[in-house]
Amino acid sequence: MIALDFPSKNEVVNFLAKFPADKHLFVKIGMEIFYQEGPEIVKYMKNLGHAIFLDLKLHDIPHTVKSAIRCLARLGVDMINVHAAGGIEMMTKARLGLIEGTSAGREIPKLIAVTQLTSINEKRMKKEQLVSASLEESVVNYAQNTQKAGLDGVVCSAFEVKKIKASTSSDFICLTPGIRPEGFAIEDQKRVVTPNKAREIGSDYIVIGRPITQAKNPYKAYQKVKEEWNYRS
Numbered sequence: 136m137i138a139l140d141f142p143s144k145n146e147v148v149n150f151l152a153k154f155p156a157d158k159h160l161f162v163k164i165g166m167e168i169f170y171q172e173g174p175e176i177v178k179y180m181k182n183l184g185h186a187i188f189l190d191l192k193l194h195d196i197p198h199t200v201k202s203a204i205r206c207l208a209r210l211g212v213d214m215i216n217v218h219a220a221g222g223i224e225m226m227t228k229a230r231l232g233l234i235e236g237t238s239a240g241r242e243i244p245k246l247i248a249v250t251q252l253t254s255i256n257e258k259r260m261k262k263e264q265l266v267s268a269s270l271e272e273s274v275v276n277y278a279q280n281t282q283k284a285g286l287d288g289v290v291c292s293a294f295e296v297k298k299i300k301a302s303t304s305s306d307f308i309c310l311t312p313g314i315r316p317e318g319f320a321i322e323d324q325k326r327v328v329t330p331n332k333a334r335e336i337g338s339d340y341i342v343i344g345r346p347i348t349q350a351k352n353p354y355k356a357y358q359k360v361k362e363e364w365n366y367r368s
Contacts, residue, residue: 136188137357138163138312138344144172144179151183153353161186161213163342177210187212188310188342192249194218197225201232204246208236212244214310216290219248219277226284245287245308250277253292253313253327271295275302282307293333293341300337310340316360330363 139162141147147168154160162185168176169191180187189212193200200217207215217229230246237243250273251260257270266273271294278289278299288308291299296309313327333341343360350356 136161136163136310136340136342137347138165138190138342139168140165140344140348141168142171143168144176147176147180150348150353154357155354158354159184159186161188161340163188163190163344164212165190166192174210177212181211186214188214188216188340190216192216192218193229194221195225197221197228200225201228203232204229205232205236208233208244209238211238211241214245214247216247216249217286219250219281219289223280223284226281226286230285247288247290247308247310248277248281248284248286249290250274250281250295251291253311271298275299278303278307288339293328293336293338296333296337308339309337310342311338312342314341314343314360316343316346316356316363330360331366334364334366 137160139147141150162180164177164180164187177187177189189207193203194217200221204215217226219226226248233246234243251270260266260270260273274291274295275298279302281289282303288310289299290310290312292313293311296311299309300307311333314330314333315327317329330341341364347353347356347360
């Protein structure tokens, strides 16, 4: 998935112009562009034929999340997420809202939950969140709660994928950000791997932003990432 972390629709349009017109992508629409452009950016991307992961990380009381996700489901996205820290009841209500908001005859979007952000390392988690468990234990616990709530998977670091699959199920989705191609700076991410390493570990989806969106030739960078992702030694 390509993270469309742009501040305006115009920049998204300019970015997509660098790809073949018939190239259908899986894109991540996050807070920055959604809060600026609203639902119209989702409708625009869907009209172009792109698959969409709406990455808004909903986290509030159960009733509010259920109502919000019911509205978002009407946009026809392919995947959406909440924060696992909101608890099992919140995630269960989110699932109900998603089902209620999905139009008849349409496939229900995949619903996943954020565990620990890839910008968080264990030292920071313990100091700032006062979590006594290890980072891995925290993430696996969030994943198990997510499965209990009936969701399809989680957002996690590739480093936790094997433990999550072992403690949930092999078809439980592990979507992994914090992906950087060989030779690319890790910047504000803390737990990063290459696309090929993520595939070897067992990630089902990877999300990449700046290595593609800030490249001189985004389409070439996208192809390179796909080659790394699909490479088999």
